[in-house]
Amino acid sequence: AQRVTQPEKLLSVFKGAPVELKCNYSYSGSPELFWYVQYSRQRLQLLLRHISRESIKGFTADLNKGETSFHLKKPFAQEEDSAMYYCALTRNYKLTFGKGTLLTVNP
Amino acid sequence: DAGVIQSPRHEVTEMGQEVTLRCKPISGHNSLFWYRQTMMRGLELLIYFNNNVPIDDSGMPEDRFSAKMPNASFSTLKIQPSEPRDSAVYFCASSLAGDVTGELFFGEGSRLTVL
Numbered sequence: 163a164q165r166v167t168q169p170e171k172l173l174s175v176f177k178g179a180p181v182e183l184k185c186n187y188s189y190s191g192s193p194e195l196f197w198y199v200q201y202s203r204q205r206l207q208l209l210l211r212h213i214s215r216e217s218i219k220g221f222t223a224d225l226n227k228g229e230t231s232f233h234l235k236k237p238f239a240q241e242e243d244s245a246m247y248y249c250a251l252t253r254n255y256k257l258t259f260g261k262g263t264l265l266t267v268n269p
Numbered sequence: 270d271a272g273v274i275q276s277p278r279h280e281v282t283e284m285g286q287e288v289t290l291r292c293k294p295i296s297g298h299n300s301l302f303w304y305r306q307t308m309m310r311g312l313e314l315l316i317y318f319n320n321n322v323p324i325d326d327s328g329m330p331e332d333r334f335s336a337k338m339p340n341a342s343f344s345t346l347k348i349q350p351s352e353p354r355d356s357a358v359y360f361c362a363s364s365l366a367g368d369v370t371g372e373l374f375f376g377e378g379s380r381l382t383v384l
Contacts, residue, residue: 196372205272206360206375248312255300255366256325257373261311 164189166251168260175239176268183234183263185223185249193251195232197223198259200246209234209247219243239267273376275361281382287349290379293342294363302373303336303346304360312360318344319366351383 165188175181187193197209210218212225212232223234232249244267249260274293282288294301303315316326321338329336333352338344348355358380362373 205377206362208372211372255317255319256314257302258314259304259312 164193164251164253164256164258166249166258166260168247168249168263170263171261172264172266174266174268177241178238181236181239181243181265181267183247183249183265185232185234185260187230187232187249187251189230189251189253191253193225193232194253195223195225196250196252196257197221197232197234198248198250200248202245206248239265241267241269243267273361273363273374275359275376275379277379278377279380279382281384282351283384284352285350286383287347288351288355288381288383290346290359290361290381292344292346292361292376294344294361295374296342298363298365298374299341300364300366301338301344302362302364303344304362306358306360306378307356315346315359348381351381353383356381356383 167186169184195212198206199209200206210216221234221236223232225232246262246264248262251258276291299320301318305313305315315328316336317324318338334348336346358378360375360378362375364373
């Protein structure tokens with residue numbers, strides 16, 4: 163069975179500080195991993211996917227198969243990054259989410 | 270496109286009443302998902318439709334929950350009878366099956382409170 167674990171429910175940093183949101187997964191095959199974000203009063207939306215190896219809004223995430231991790235990182239957090247972040251894993255159609263981490267970036 | 274449209278946005282009802290949540294997916298999308306979000310359990314997949322056919326309903330908590338998709342542009346999630354533990358935010362999402370990006374497009378959610 164596929165499972166996604168986000169160990170931190172809450173994460174608080176100051177503006178300009180580095181931020182890392184942790185995500186670990188368990189999956190027997192080759193995973194496809196995503197980060198979704200939900201800003202206040204907005205819809206849940208895709209932030210980035212590992213297959214694209216892209217950087218969105220300064221965020222990056224590297225898939226580490228050895229550690230079964232897909233941590234989301236940003237070197238300098240901004241106040242507008244404050245949101246709920248969900249790590250997700252998909253197999254075929256089924257997208258399984260972690261429980262989410264609420265990131266607060268303080269001024 | 271206005272995106273995935275859900276109604277009602279908020280629903281407050283009493284235990285035992287029937288609740289019907291509605292969803293209009295993005296035009297052209299042929300996959301539709303219903304998720305439930307709670308503080309304790311996060312986002313849980315309830316049911317998945319492909320081309321209007323239910324493919325996986327293993328996440329539906331019990332017989333009180335049912336979902337239909339009579340056509341490509343409309344789906345309902347019904348709870349009968351409702352119970353306080355059903356209080357949650359229910360999200361509908363759609364996608365294009367076969368899209369290798371795996372991106373789901375979510376509605377704004379329906380917040381249900383059962384008293």
